[in-house]
Amino acid sequence: MTKVSYYILGEDSLEARARFAVKFVRQSFRKGLDVHCHVASESEAQALDQLLWEDDESFIPHGIDQGDSPKAPVGIGWQDPPDRHGVLVNLGGTLPSWFSHFDHLVEIVVQESAVLETTRANWKQLKFDGYPITQHDLRS
Numbered sequence: 001m002t003k004v005s006y007y008i009l010g011e012d013s014l015e016a017r018a019r020f021a022v023k024f025v026r027q028s029f030r031k032g033l034d035v036h037c038h039v040a041s042e043s044e045a046q047a048l049d050q051l052l053w054e055d056d057e058s059f060i061p062h063g064i065d066q067g068d069s070p071k072a073p074v075g076i077g078w079q080d081p082p083d084r085h086g087v088l089v090n091l092g093g094t095l096p097s098w099f100s101h102f103d104h105l106v107e108i109v110v111q112e113s114a115v116l117e118t119t120r121a122n123w124k125q126l127k128f129d130g131y132p133i134t135q136h137d138l139r140s
Contacts, residue, residue, distance in 0.1 A: 003104045004131045006123065010139035012111040020108050021089055022051050022060075025074055029060050034086030036065070036075045036102070040093055045076045048091070052076075095122040105131075 007024070009016055021037065028035045039045050045064045052062045052074070062074035065081045075081055080098040088102040093114075099105050105126075109119045126133055 002100050002102055002131060004107070004126055004133045005104065006107045006109060006119070006133060006135045008109045008135065008137045008139060010111065014110065014112060014115070017091070017108050017110045017112075017115065018048065018051055021048070021091060022055055024089060024106065024108070025052065025062075026055060026058060026060055028087050029074055030058075034073065034084055035089065036077065036081050036084045036087070037089045038092040038096055039076060039078050040091075041078055044091070045078060048076050090122070093118045095125060 007020065009020055011017075025035055025037065037048055039048060042064075049062065049064055052060050060074055061072050062076060063072035065071075065075040065077035065079075065084075071083060075084055078092060080096065082101075085102055087104045087106060088096075088099055089106045089108070090096070090099070091108065107119050107122060109115060123133065
């Protein structure tokens, strides 16, 4: 069964959410994990791609998953990546129907109304379906 982790931040901006996602991806990559960042659109994929390139702590080998391209250790996309099964970082809003073929689902919550609405709905669905959820409250 897919492990689920919620990281709750005190910030209210999407920028803070994206910065935390980059940090989480960096740590996961350093642990040797296969990571996929699910976003809502191609433009969001390109924005996250740029943030990963700009990471000043380390190089994170990544790419936008487009089916025919070689698979990088970290993928970004808005569709089901059938060849990935490690960590899914959901930045795309509504829980994708295919999330359960991943070992670990990560939701990053910021105090922004649209993000709160979708992550709460995802939490309710996951709880109803019996997934174990670990909450990391990083508000200080």
